[in-house]
Amino acid sequence: MKGALVIGGGPAGLMAADALLSAGIPVLLAEAKPSLGRKFLMAGKSGLNLTKMEPLADFLSNYGTARNALSPMITAFGPDQVKTWAEGLGQPCFTGSTGRLFPTAMKASPLxxxxxxxLDDMGLQRRTRWRWTGWDGDAVLFDTPVGPQRITPQVTVLALGGASWARLGSDGAWAGTLVQAGQPVAPFQPSNVGIVVEWSAHMQRHLGAPLKNIGFHAGDLSSRGEAVISTKGLEGGAIYPLAPALRAGAALFADLAPDLDEAAVAARLSRPKGKQSLSNHLRKALSLSPAKQALLMECARPLPDQPDALARLVKHLPIAHQGPRPMDEAISTAGGLRWDGLSDGLMLREKPGTFCAGEMLDWEAPTGGYLLTACLATGLWAGQHAARHCQR
Incomplete structure (x- = not known):
């Protein structure tokens, strides 16, 4: 086959195909599912968060141990470039109050x-229901609706996704094939996922209630935002960034009044409460919602009478948990193809001419535009380096 093969029809694979086609190289794109971009569409159902408009150094700080590896790629295709790219596809964007960038249409489907x-106008050839099964020498093998297929491209880009949301195509099944080929793969772990908390019957009437303006910290990580008391535990944007620490077994603590320091909380709790119940006193003194009060009672009853001791609990409430929810409930995964198995151009060291991109690489980041931006950036980087390899 003359030209390039891209395996995986998510954002990373489509961006790699875009880069190759832009370089004048024919592209065949193979996707295991019946249609392209299934996880992309699901992620955009409640509002497609493309990226976050903030200084590049702040943006890169969200990639943890993979920051240095991803830095050249995100520097080349970061928040500003994502915005320009989306608008170039006829999708005007707006920046929300938190800096998050959304298409005006909000959904992923128009984009x-x-x-x-x-891509079709550029000559992209698409094949769906083609599942990659590995290699036979230089030939790339697929199971397809019309039987086994063998493709021998000049270059290949793998964009096979992580190991969460298997029903949408990201099942991590590719890892075994790459390990057999001598590539180092870090074990998959759930990221951006809720945690298991075994609630007492006292919490039943609060299941589904939001915990707004709440802080959490675990290990060296902290976050602030909103969480939800679910039947299985806690989930939401204020919990997800703590996944690396919670996976490692770190204790979880909540700050129910993040706008006040401990001394201010104690001062408010020291006000005479008269004949008020404790719940009314907490509501009036600290504006604690019923859900926050329920969490406080669940994790620390009986509550102390002394304002100083109660203030410490309000600011540093220990929440016993049993670790993260299962991987297939996670928005994304940590682990994947390790960086030491890749060249600077994202080419497999053990398989020259084969490049990799997207969530199959060993990195993780919180939600908020960081996941999608890194998928697009690594897809572009892999596609551009694959094009140069092909041209050589």
């Missing part, structure tokens, strides 16, 4: 349609 139309 995906415009992108696929552009």
């Amino acid at each position: 995906l349609r415009a992108w696929l139309a552009r």
Whole structure:
């Protein structure tokens, strides 16, 4: 086959195909599912968060141990470039109050349609229900609706996703094949996922209630935002960034009044409460919602009478947990193809001419635009380096 093979029809694979086609190289894109961009569409159902408009150094700080590896790619295709790219596809964008960038249409489907139309016009060949099964020498093997297929491209880009949301195509099944080929793969772990908390019957009427303006910390990590008391434990944007520490067994603590320091909380709790119940006193003194009060009672009853001791609990409430929810409930995964198995251009050291991109690489980041931006950036980087390799 003359040209390039891209395996995986998510954002990373589509961006790699875009880069290759832009370099004048024919591309065949193979996707295991019946349609492209399924996880991308699901992620955009409640509002497609493309990226976060903030200084590059702040943006990169969200990638933890993979920051240095991802830095050149995100520097080349970061928040500003993501915005320009989306608008170039006819999708105007706006920046929310927290700096998050959204398409005006909010959904992923108009952007995906415009992108696929552009790629089709550039000559992209698509194959769906083609599941990659490995290699036979230089040949790339697939199971397809019309039987086994063998493709021998000049270059290949793998964009096979992580190991969460298997029903949408990210099942991590590729890892065994790459390990057999001599590539180092770090074990998958759930990221951006809720945690298991075994609630007492006292919490039943609060299940589904939001915990707004709440802080959490675990190990060296902290976050602030909103969480939800679910039937299984706690989930939401204020919990997800703590996944690395919680996976490692770190204790979890909540700050129910993040706008006040401990001394201010104690001062408010020292006010005479008269004949008020404790719940009314907490509500009036600290504006604690019923859900926050329920969490306080669940984790620390009987509550101390002394304002100083109660203030310490309000600011540093220990929450016993049993670790993260299962991987297939996670928004994303940690682990994957290790960086020491890749060249600077994201080419497999053990398989020259084969490049990798997206969530299959060993990195993780919180939600808020960081996941999608890194998928696009690594896809572009892999596609550009694959194009140069092909041209050589």
